[in-house]
Amino acid sequence: MANAPECPVCGQQGVPILYGLPTRVAREAAAAGKVRLFGCVVPAEPDQWICPESHSWRADDDGVLLAAIEAAIKR
């Protein structure tokens, strides 16, 4: 996930946050540490990325986010 943004707090690389009921593929990606699952309750201003220290944040570039999610769940 070369394009994943760095955490604004600690500088570690983030992984995408997935909201909603996880599919089997999404659960496998989460188990591998490629995404983080946040369940079905989506906040009004949902964060998009989370780092290994569990800092979460929003980024402006949805294209990067979608590409990272796609890369995480592709076989």
Ligand SMILES: [Zn+2]
């Ligand atoms: Zn962090």
